[in-house]
Amino acid sequence: MHSDFLTADRDSLYLLPPSVQDWLPVNHLARFIVDIVAQLDLTPLRSAYDGRGCKAYDPEMLLGLLFYGYATGTFSSRKLELATYESIAFRYIAGNTHPDHDTIANFRKRFLVELKPLFMQILSLAHEMNILKIGKISIDGTKIKANASKHQALSWGHACKLEKQLKAEVDSLLRQAEMADQSTIADGMSIPEELERRETRLEAIAKAKREIQHRAEERYAKEKAEYEKKLAERERKSQETGKQPRGKTPKAPEPGVKDRDQVNLTDEESRIMPVSGGVFMQAYNAQGSVDIDTMLLVGVHVSQHANDKEEIKPALAELSRLPAKLGKVIKATADAGYFSKTNVALFEAEDITPYIAAGRESHNPSLADRFSEPEPIAEDADAVTQMKHRLKTTDGKALYAQRKCTIEPVFGVIKSVLGFRQFMLRGIESVRGEWDLVSIAWNLKRLQVLSRTMA
Numbered sequence: 001m002h003s004d005f006l007t008a009d010r011d012s013l014y015l016l017p018p019s020v021q022d023w024l025p026v027n028h029l030a031r032f033i034v035d036i037v038a039q040l041d042l043t044p045l046r047s048a049y050d051g052r053g054c055k056a057y058d059p060e061m062l063l064g065l066l067f068y069g070y071a072t073g074t075f076s077s078r079k080l081e082l083a084t085y086e087s088i089a090f091r092y093i094a095g096n097t098h099p100d101h102d103t104i105a106n107f108r109k110r111f112l113v114e115l116k117p118l119f120m121q122i123l124s125l126a127h128e129m130n131i132l133k134i135g136k137i138s139i140d141g142t143k144i145k146a147n148a149s150k151h152q153a154l155s156w157g158h159a160c161k162l163e164k165q166l167k168a169e170v171d172s173l174l175r176q177a178e179m180a181d182q183s184t185i186a187d188g189m190s191i192p193e194e195l196e197r198r199e200t201r202l203e204a205i206a207k208a209k210r211e212i213q214h215r216a217e218e219r220y221a222k223e224k225a226e227y228e229k230k231l232a233e234r235e236r237k238s239q240e241t242g243k244q245p246r247g248k249t250p251k252a253p254e255p256g257v258k259d260r261d262q263v264n265l266t267d268e269e270s271r272i273m274p275v276s277g278g279v280f281m282q283a284y285n286a287q288g289s290v291d292i293d294t295m296l297l298v299g300v301h302v303s304q305h306a307n308d309k310e311e312i313k314p315a316l317a318e319l320s321r322l323p324a325k326l327g328k329v330i331k332a333t334a335d336a337g338y339f340s341k342t343n344v345a346l347f348e349a350e351d352i353t354p355y356i357a358a359g360r361e362s363h364n365p366s367l368a369d370r371f372s373e374p375e376p377i378a379e380d381a382d383a384v385t386q387m388k389h390r391l392k393t394t395d396g397k398a399l400y401a402q403r404k405c406t407i408e409p410v411f412g413v414i415k416s417v418l419g420f421r422q423f424m425l426r427g428i429e430s431v432r433g434e435w436d437l438v439s440i441a442w443n444l445k446r447l448q449v450l451s452r453t454m455a
Contacts, residue, residue, distance in 0.1 A: 020092040030068050030089035032448045037064045040121050044114055057099050062107045063118075064093040070441035073419040077105035109425070112433025119440050120323065122447070123298060127326050131450050134327035136292040136399065137299075138407040139315055139334045141308050142415070143283040145422040146270030146431070150282040153272060154208050157259030163205050166198045173198075208263045216257040223253035267426040273306040284423065286435050287311050289319060289332075290407045296446055297410065298322060300439045302432045308337040312346050320350075331355065333403040344383050355400050358388055414442055 024030060037060055045059040068089065069080045081101040083090040126132035154162075177191045230250040237245050264270050264282055273283045285306065289299035299318035303311055312334070319329055329352050334343075336357040347354035374392040377385060390396045414420050418441070425434050 020088060020096065023088045024092050027452065028089065029071065029445065029448055030092050033068050033071070033444055034064050034093060036122065036125060036444060037067065039125060040118055045111055057097070057103060061094060062099065062104065065090065065104065066108060066437060067441055067444055068093055070420070070437055071418070071445045075420065075424050077101040077108070080104050109430065112430060115433055115436040115440065119436050120321070122440060122443055123296065123326060124323055126296060126447055129451060131447065131454065132291060132294055132296055132326060134291050134298055134322070134329055136331045137289045137329050138292055138403040139287070139289050139312070139332060139338065140407040140411065141285050141287040141311060142411040143273050143275050143281060144286045146267045146282045146284055147423050147426050148264045148266035148270050148282050150272060150280065152266045153262045153264045153282065154205070155260055155262040156209065156212050156257050159205050159209050163202065166202050170195060170198050204265065208265060208268070211263045211268055212261045213257055216261055220253055220255045227253055269304065269428040271304050271306060284428070284431050285311070287315060288407065288410065288439065289315055290410055292402050292406050294446070294450060295406055295410060296443050297439045300435055302428065302435045304428060309340050309343065312338055312343040316346060316350055331399065333400050335403065341384055344387055348383050354387055355391055355396060356387065357391065357400070410442060414438060
C-alpha cells in the first residue's frame with residue numbers, strides 16, 4: 001500500500017511572520033495593477049479627504065481593489081470585502097487590511113467622475129510603454145442589462161388604469177373612516193396605513209407619467225425634425241429634376257403619449273432594448289472604440305438609444321478628448337448598424353476615413369469577390385459612394401475584416417469571461433462611470449498581456 005504522500009501540515013508555526021509578497025507570483029495581475037495605479041495622479045481623489053474626520057483608506061489601495069475586482073469578475077462590494085480575507089491577491093492589494101463593503105461602495109460611487117481622467121492616464125502610460133499608438137479603430141456597442149427588471153416597467157395605459165383604481169380605493173377608505181359604525185372595517189386593517197400605502201403608489205405613478213410625457217415630447221420633437229428634413233430633401237430633388245420624387249410622401253408624426261409608452265420604476269433612466277434572439281431587455285447601450293493594433297479601448301460611453309446610428313457623434317467626442325501624443329485616428333470601421341449619410345459626413349469632418357458597412361455582409365463570398373478590385377468611380381462621387389467603393393477594394397475588405405477580431409472579442413471577454421453582464425449601479429450618470437471602470441479593468445488586463453509579450 002502506497003503511503004509516501006505529502007501531508008497538509010496546518011499546525012507548524014512560521015519562524016518569521018509570513019508575507020503576502022512571498023505568496024504572489026512576480027508576474028501576477030495584482031502586482032501589475034498596483035504598479036500602474038502607483039503611477040497615476042490621484043491628487044483630486046486625495047484632496048477630497050483633506051481635513052475631514054479620522055484617517056481614511058488610501059484611494060490608491062481602494063482603486064487597486066476595484067480595478068482588480070472588475071478585472072477578475074468580482075463586482076459586488078460585499079464580495080470585494082470578503083476577498084480581502086480569502087484571496088491572496090486581494091490581500092496583497094489591500095496590504096492585509098479589510099475595508100468594509102460600505103467603504104468600498106461609497107468610494108466607488110463618490111469618485112465615478114474621476115474615473116474618466118484615470119482612463120486617459122492609463123492610455124498615456126500605455127503610450128509611454130511603447131505599446132499604444134492610435135491610428136485605426138473599430139467602433140461597436142453592446143447592450144448591458146440595467147440593475148432593474150423589465151417587469152418593473154409601467155406603461156402609460158396601465159398607469160392610467162391603476163391610478164383610477166387607487167383613487168377609487170382612497171375614496172372608499174375615506175368614506176369608511178367617516179362612518180360612525182366601524183364594524184364594517186375588516187379585522188386587522190388600519191385605514192391610515194392603507195391610505196398612506198395608496199398615496200405613496202399614486203405619487204410614484206404620477207412621477208412615472210410625467211417622465212413618460214416628457215419622453216413623448218422629446219420623441220415627437222425628434223420625429224418632427226426628421227419629417228421636416230425628409231420633406232425638404234424631397235422638395236430639393238423636385239426642384240433639381242423638375243419631376244415629382246418617387247416613393248411615398250413622408251407621414252407626419254403624431255404628438256402625444258401612446259398607451260405602450262413606458263418607464264421603469266426601479267431605474268427610470270434605463271430603456272427596453274432589443275437584444276439577440278428576438279427578446280427585449282431593460283438595458284443600457286454600452287459603446288466602445290478599440291485600437292485595432294492593441295485591442296485597447298480608447299473611447300467609451302453609454303447611451304440610452306437602442307439604435308447605434310446616433311452613437312458616432314458621442315464616440316467622436318470621446319476620441320477628441322484623447323491626449324495628442326497618443327496619435328490621430330485616421331481610419332475607423334463600424335458595422336451596418338452605424339451606417340447613415342450623416343455619420344459618414346461626421347467622420348469626413350474629422351479627417352477620419354470611414355469603413356461602415358452599408359448593408360449585411362454575405363457569408364462565404366467567392367474567390368472572385370474576395371480578391372477582385374471594383375471598377376473605378378467618378379472623381380466627383382459623394383462621400384457615401386466613395387466609402388462603398390472603398391469597402392469593395394482588397395485593402396478595404398482586409399481592414400473591415402479586422403473589426404470582428406478586435407472589438408467583438410473585447411465585449412465577448414467582458415461579458416463571458418469577466419462575467420460583467422449587468423450594471424451594479426443605477427441611473428445614466430452612475431452607469432457611465434461604471435462602464436469607465438469596466439473599460440479600465442479590461443485595458444489593465446490587456447496591457448499586462450501586451451507588456452509581457454514585449455518583454
